[in-house]
Amino acid sequence: MVSVFAHTLRSHRTGLFAVSVGLFLMSLIIVYTFDAFGGLEAFADLFESLPAPMTAMFRAQGGFGTSLTSYIALDYRHPVYIIAGLAFVLSVSSGAAAREIERGTALMLLASPIARWRYLAAKIGALVVGAVVIVTMSWLGSLTGALLTGLSGEVEAGTLLLAQVNELGVLVASGGIAVLLSAMNSDGGRTVSIAAGILTVMYFLDFVGAIWGPAEPLAPLSLFYYFDPLAVATDGSAFLRDVAVLFGVGLVGFVAALVVFQRRDITR
Amino acid sequence: MSEAGRQAIGVSGVHKRFGNVEALRGVDLSVGQGEIFGFLGPNGAGKTTTIRVLTGFIRADLGGARVMGMDAWSETVAIKARLGFLPDVVAFASGFTGQDFLNYVASLRGLRGRLGRQAELLERLELSEAALRRKVKGYSSGMAKKLALVQAMQHDPDVLIMDEPTEALDPLMRQELFAIIREARDRGGTVFMSSHVLSDVEEVCERVALIREGRIVGTGSVEALREGKARTMEVEFRQPPTGGLSIPGVEVLSQEGTKWELAVSGDTNEVLRELAKHDVADMTYERLSLEDLFMGFYGEGGGRELAGG
Numbered sequence: 001m002v003s004v005f006a007h008t009l010r011s012h013r014t015g016l017f018a019v020s021v022g023l024f025l026m027s028l029i030i031v032y033t034f035d036a037f038g039g040l041e042a043f044a045d046l047f048e049s050l051p052a053p054m055t056a057m058f059r060a061q062g063g064f065g066t067s068l069t070s071y072i073a074l075d076y077r078h079p080v081y082i083i084a085g086l087a088f089v090l091s092v093s094s095g096a097a098a099r100e101i102e103r104g105t106a107l108m109l110l111a112s113p114i115a116r117w118r119y120l121a122a123k124i125g126a127l128v129v130g131a132v133v134i135v136t137m138s139w140l141g142s143l144t145g146a147l148l149t150g151l152s153g154e155v156e157a158g159t160l161l162l163a164q165v166n167e168l169g170v171l172v173a174s175g176g177i178a179v180l181l182s183a184m185n186s187d188g189g190r191t192v193s194i195a196a197g198i199l200t201v202m203y204f205l206d207f208v209g210a211i212w213g214p215a216e217p218l219a220p221l222s223l224f225y226y227f228d229p230l231a232v233a234t235d236g237s238a239f240l241r242d243v244a245v246l247f248g249v250g251l252v253g254f255v256a257a258l259v260v261f262q263r264r265d266i267t268r
Numbered sequence: 269m270s271e272a273g274r275q276a277i278g279v280s281g282v283h284k285r286f287g288n289v290e291a292l293r294g295v296d297l298s299v300g301q302g303e304i305f306g307f308l309g310p311n312g313a314g315k316t317t318t319i320r321v322l323t324g325f326i327r328a329d330l331g332g333a334r335v336m337g338m339d340a341w342s343e344t345v346a347i348k349a350r351l352g353f354l355p356d357v358v359a360f361a362s363g364f365t366g367q368d369f370l371n372y373v374a375s376l377r378g379l380r381g382r383l384g385r386q387a388e389l390l391e392r393l394e395l396s397e398a399a400l401r402r403k404v405k406g407y408s409s410g411m412a413k414k415l416a417l418v419q420a421m422q423h424d425p426d427v428l429i430m431d432e433p434t435e436a437l438d439p440l441m442r443q444e445l446f447a448i449i450r451e452a453r454d455r456g457g458t459v460f461m462s463s464h465v466l467s468d469v470e471e472v473c474e475r476v477a478l479i480r481e482g483r484i485v486g487t488g489s490v491e492a493l494r495e496g497k498a499r500t501m502e503v504e505f506r507q508p509p510t511g512g513l514s515i516p517g518v519e520v521l522s523q524e525g526t527k528w529e530l531a532v533s534g535d536t537n538e539v540l541r542e543l544a545k546h547d548v549a550d551m552t553y554e555r556l557s558l559e560d561l562f563m564g565f566y567g568e569g570g571g572r573e574l575a576g577g
Binding site for chain 1: 286320323325326327345346348349351352353355357358359360361362363372373375376377416419420
């Protein structure tokens, strides 16, 4: 179990390093952009000068921050954060079962006296640890940026940490879905395609639900509906519900994946 | 010890269907402890599916398989603690060196450090220290097969199941592998191997089973399988028999001048006594190879099942 966990992390270390460092730098730069624009008042002026439809679209995607903390938290929902984190999650998930079966590497490894579910559980553990590293580095990037710009007094580190826990929930929930698909399939590419397709549909469901009234009831079907770091930074009322849903989806996905992988035939 | 107690591998009425394809249609097999058993069949006959049922990768729809007395599906973890497995597809996860891979596989078995048996196998299969330090993705197919063989045998398994073990090995390595297999048998181990190389199976296996279209069509020692099968005899007469040959169990396949080709399925002594009545210049009488048997089962004119097979 420990060997599988360590090997999985080792084999994804380059991707994990690239995503973690990239998001650390992005978080750091975001603080600099806040300073460079001239703070909250300058941002408010900028947004007021935009055409009304565009302002409405921004509001639909989370609105505007009213403090440095909320400004940073809002940017955690930037597509770069989501895509980079999900790229790591989908890579590890597809490799957890489907790609190993596709390439035939699973045969010699699963000939060892380890229950299949334990083998997959070790890989899920590596995925979760990798996701924790990614969100931690993003958080540390924000704190470092605040420190370097002399704005650390304006940043609520605990609030940003909760916002990153919310993002971790998205990564775990996405991982749950992707690992389940991986456990059911024997083709890594197909697994990534289906998982990416599902997440893309969910992303747009959330977006459309926010800007178009008739689609609003569909938004809760999306994982991204429960990812609202700005809300975490402003009132935090839905935080517990959001993380419960996201980690719950992840847990159900992981458990289902363990059951499926234990019982399925290993064929290409 | 009872007969059942000596059985290392038992397959009973195993059926397996993949969609519309019925891969196994009631496979029955029995392999005794300490036996080297060959499993033969053309592509798509069901060899690999049977092996994957035995190794717990595939669950039978009907029937069951037991290895060392344990159920191949529900007790697969306990079986694998005593099993060595070489799959038909030898593929390694990227990033491993040869030594890393062997250590990783050993660690999955709860074994640490370089195993004594591993060192011996590496030496005998000529995998050098330098080769082990290289990434496996740069390995030739022969080196990859040797590494896979080492991982299958480094923990001294009681039962060794190998799918096409000699593929990609040169003749010298095949002989070394056969020696290793025989030594494993001498220590009480059981070896179950499939192969397309019939001469290899003939050389090392004590018993064989032949599978066709998901059914076992013959099981027994190679000698037993030969029984009742026609062998070809070529006879060159100085003076061919004018009235032809009329010998029970002998069919004249061809006649080209003084050279006659006969199919002999009866008593050889009877044939020799009859031929001695004529002026024979030369004669060849070849032992029926496993390939001949194989073709008899699967090639043109095939499709015959052995009684009780």
